[in-house]
Amino acid sequence: MTVDAQEIRQQARDIAARVEVAEPEQRSRTFFDGLRASRIPYLPCELQEEAGELYVRCYESLFTLGRTSIPLAVGFTMHLYNLSALATLPVPAVPEFERRRQILVDTVRKYKSIMAISSFGENVKHKDDPSRNVIVTEQKAGSYLCQGRKGFQSMASEADILLFNGQFGEHQGMFYTNIKNQPALVLGPSLFAGAMAPSDTRPVEFRDLVIKQKNVLSLHNDLTDHISFYATAWFEALCTAVYLGGASRALEEVRLFARSVHTEEGHMLAEVDGFMVDSGRLALRLRSSLAMARSFGVCADLYCRLIREGAPAEKVNPVANDLMDCGSCLKYALTAAASDIVAGARALIGTRGMSVKHPMYAINEQICFGSMHPTLSSRLERSFGTEMLGEKPYTGLFEWALG
């Protein structure tokens, strides 16, 4: 199955253009109505066996949408990364999961649904505080009761289906449910004010939500971790598209500024060598980041192909590890790059970029969220440091790509 890249590109541009001119209170509606009418949310359903192509199309779409609205595009990333992970990850050893994920993928496409995911519990809490993760207990065969709370859920009001994990005995399980008109799921107030408010991120209380066997994707740590790690890698890679989109928009604002402002000598700022060099440094950073971003799709494609072909574990596992690292590296480097680019753009434009109505004003506030997404940079630094300083010689090479 192939998709017309130009068609997808144009759809993303059209949505971005409509959001750009929409009244502030209509932007979210315009964004999601446009998306649901497009093929973009359902690309994972169309490209199930082409993880590389899927990644590229998703990345470009999110980049384009991120240029217009970082918070809306970040919210939508939750849908794309989850669905991409579920659609492309084969788990032939667990046919029940295979069946249910396929049903989910097919019906998401048929009903033009949007999926949200609840955060994996409360990562930051006092050591004495009890876990407030969702607890899932089996009531009778095939029926489960879910109680607890999730701290962060984007697109809370827009999503149709909620994917969530929960503690099931000694294991982490993975489940889904319809979220709209679901009285057992109670959304809290929006967590972010200001420029990130449109991400519609809220806590969600599970008040005796009853789900059925059909809603269970996993009841065991092994499978849940397998899916979660893979999905997290997709998230880490894809979320960078949004923030680089924001950085790209900041550079466009620099261009507009540089071509509208003249020096006292009458030179257009865009022709002043120093300004040109400073701008070029930022553009190089953006282009380098985008070049780097491509790597995840290649690795994901390889990984999924190896599993589909039934490759032995000794061949699959190193690629799986590299895929996780690839996502982490992209998230670590590219969200930092996006932040640096915006800081550079802010310095070039100066105070007029701090006007509330100037696009730079919101971008300044939003761009710092990139590095705060999981996996946190400090955690990555510790993990990579531990590996580098371990007993085995360290090269850092991705052998599937450059070996």
Add this chain to the structure above:
Amino acid sequence: MAADYLSSLISSLGGEQEGPDPNRLEGLAQMLRAEDPDARDYLPRMRARIQEALRDRQGSYEARRDSLSAEVAALIERNLGACQVLEQTLDGLIEEITPEARDIFERAASEFLETSDQLAGMAASGTPLCPRCGSQGVENLCPACELDRLIPDPEIAHMEYNRAVVGEEFLAVYQAYAEVVEGQAGLEPLMQALQSLEFSLLEAQALAEQAAEDSPPHQKLLDVINEAVEGVNRLHAVQENRLTRELHQGWVQVFNAAAVVPQLLAVPEEFQPEVEAEAEELEE
């Protein structure tokens, strides 16, 4: 809704026959014009029919007049006005047949039939109408009512109510379906309910397929599930084809499977509240 009014209107009009038919307004008017003495015998019966029709339609209209579009309301009021004139004129004609009363009767009958044809034409035109206000337009959603415009089903002649104990997901689909038909809600809640049901049906379908290979009872069950899935597909397709007829027939297919499918889902009865749903089954 206008459809109730329209359906009763359509069903009340009979077919053509040779010579003036005194059971029809045009036939009776022709007989009066020809001063046929037999016409007098048919006047009380026609008055009774007109009175009954007026009472039914007026009641139906009063209940919904506030929600109807101005265009549809005006048309129905013209129709009801003609009906009232017919009733009054028939009263007079029963007492005495005068040329003036006969002329008024002919004009009122003409007005009644013309507006009836227009209303029937709306119902059968194939143009999506708002199920609440009856408005037409290029948008799928009626801007005033925010309901999905649907193509009415002029074939509905009789509704038969069947009862069955069904699972909560079937009931949710029925409730959402009924709200669409009654002009109380759009298609979106129906699609949500359908998606939830489809998750269950596809799960059941997969299990039944596994079991059906060597088991005729499971094969039968699989057939029922497939029927329900087809019904779901028909209901889902209404988003595109806008056909109320498909809504009804899709629901009938789903309902027919509703009593059988939950048995396969391995859901304990404690968690599957037994509820009664009424299925509107079309007599075809």
